[in-house]
Amino acid sequence: MKITELFERGEFVVSAEVGPPKGIHIEHLLEEAKTYLSDITAVNVTDNQSSVMRLGSLATCKALKDEGLTPIFQITCRDRNRIALQSDILSAAALGIENLLLLTGDHTKMGDHPQAKPVFDLDSVSLIHTVKKLEEGEDLGGNKLVGEPPKFAKGAVVSPCSDSVDAQLAKMERKVRAGADYFQTQAVYEPEKFIKFMEKAKQFGKPVQLGIVIPKSAGMAKFMNANVAGVHVPDEMIEELKKDKEKTKAGITGVEIAARIIKECKPYCQGVHIMALGWESKVPDLLKLAEI
């Protein structure tokens, strides 16, 4: 199922993210996904997230699909040139995977193989353009595909709380013009900024899913503030996380904060995308508290 069909029906689309393991044992991931994520619309599978080498996104997507979940195949331009990217995208279609999230990707220097060659033959915009061409029955080299072309829901990302939000909007527009169907955002902790952003992003007419990372501790919040692009956890939230250490450790504070953000932003967006970072088990509680 393409998640764009749900947006078209006016549904509030909920997705969550899982990261494949460093190794071949996928049972735990599948178990968690079945237990905690089977009620939500779709599950994103990250592609060697943060440039750390892991089990592949495509294989994990297929395994999730076999378990009855709807995967979103994340693809970055860091590790593959245009030939490998197109080939993997065709492979996804052949395996019945219809949802894509198309990204530039972190630089190789950020990960656990800093000596690797960064590819970036294409980038997020030209990758979206490429998928659109495949959907029209032609590859990027201008060669015809044999038979019925694939069809996807083409997702992209945007960073609504970035300090250069106008540049983000300009980039978002380029993605829309290249053919992006829907957007997922970077983690949001400042609903006012998100709402302001949505007022401007509305003009593109594409559904946007609010990005949520459940804050696990004050330390994590501070870490994100110092290191994660486009993310700023306000001081009051950090104080809230500090106040009752036990409650925070149990995940209750983080879930409360995240639910509050979702509630506040919900009237302005078309869905929510939860990056649980190992706290998949908290997702059902979060959705309940956010009244979704």
Place this chain on the structure above:
Amino acid sequence: MLITQLKSKETIASLAAGKKVFIINCHGCKEVHFPEKEAIELQKELAADGNVTGSITTDYICNPENMKLRLEGHKSEIEAAEVVLVFSCGVGVQTIAEYFEDKKVCAACDTYPLPGFQGVTPLEYDCDQCGECYLNITGGICPITACSKSLVNGQCGGSKDGKCEVDGNMECGWERIYRRLAQLGRLDVLKCPTQIRNFATDDEVAK
């Protein structure tokens, strides 16, 4: 060694279309092959339209001191122009674009590598001889060398406080480009078609 080649006639014509133009030719250093004849021909055609306010031919335009000195005598001609059209390698165009903060500076050439020794690249500007100069859609800042991922369609999501995700000491090249375009009132060039790089160096596949 590097080689500069004129952009297509149509491209150059569209850069100059109906605008007052000042032309700068750099015959460069011994490391650069410059298409002298073709450039003269083309500039004659441009001048025939009566829109050329003036032109100079010089060398080492990439040296800011040298450039300022050479341009001194042409102040009024430059002021009268809406576009400064530069026939030089990518480094030269970047040097001039930085100098004319508020003027539209256009690259009329693409810069390709040639095997062998590469000339000493001066100062803070760098050109990677990508063969398809993007300076006209990036406000005169080279996206190939100023962005760690050499992105040509806008910034990645990685910059933090204006700094590149790869190197905290380096300004994000695309934020610089965005700011420059905003300053020039040329943010509309970001609406250009999706750019796809061409890594074919062989002339026949390159086209």
